[in-house]
Amino acid sequence: MLKSPLRPLRGPIALHYNSAAGRRRMTAPVNTRLVIGPNASLTPRQAAGFMALVSVPGLGIAGVFAAQGFWPIFPFAGLELSALGAALWVSLRRNRYREVLSFEGGQLAVEFGSLGSGVGRRLVWPRTWTRAVLEPGRRRNDPQRLLLMYAGRRVEIGRCLTDDERAALRERIKELLRPVAPEGAAAAVGRGPEPSTQDLCSGE
Incomplete structure (x- = not known):
């Protein structure tokens, strides 16, 4: 069992999924870390x-x-x-539950755990061959399910998010799984910048 600590949330940030400016900002980092957790206001x-x-x-x-x-x-x-x-x-x-998606090089690492307790489960899949899929809930009024799939394996993420947030997160993950570097950024891609971190909080 991996005991590396989880990075704490620094607070929600604005993510842009559709605008051209937003796509340039999201595709620029080669190595990125997404931290998913509930919107916990009670200390x-x-x-x-x-x-x-x-x-x-x-x-x-x-x-x-x-x-x-x-x-x-x-x-x-x-x-x-x-x-x-x-x-x-x-x-x-x-409120301490966290899911961490680390996009580094050609790999995607998915970690599940709690703040203060370390990582309880960790998966490492090839970045290019992993798919992000939205499926309807098992029952009629159940929320949608966001799944990561690779080679017949699947894992659900974003349970603490709303349906709209899961849909936006899926688009974000799809862009990170197959990033397209802007023109003139080939040299920067080769250097491999330090991982950036983006935090996603549920709006519930």
Whole structure:
């Protein structure tokens, strides 16, 4: 299992998929890294503050009723706060999920993992022979699925994105899989610049 750390998100950026200027910007980097993650706005400090804000008055009210003889309120209050704490923990854990697509030379590396835990799964496929495909969901109202395919193998990416974001990401990946260097950039391609990083955040 690869233990290299995942690069953190620096914040969403504007990606241009259709304009000529946007295509020139996207095809110029030979080596590029895309970081995909949920649009996580809740930080651990904010979660702790919210938990304290809810717990203090809740336990205080339960204590008042318990002092008057309604002691069963305490266990129910504890269960409610435990459920809230578990929900916040699950939300924070999911917010750390990342997918990293590294386009370097003739290879595409796909890494799945969480911030702080390293890479849990890694695939390396030939860049030119990999395809990006959008498929409808398994059921009628399910979201679309963005798949990377190579030699009969497939892997789904972008589950945390919306359908529009998955469609835009597919176009971005297609351009990176078969990049066309602008005129006069052949020498720059041969030098192999340092990888650039672009971050994709879900708008949900």
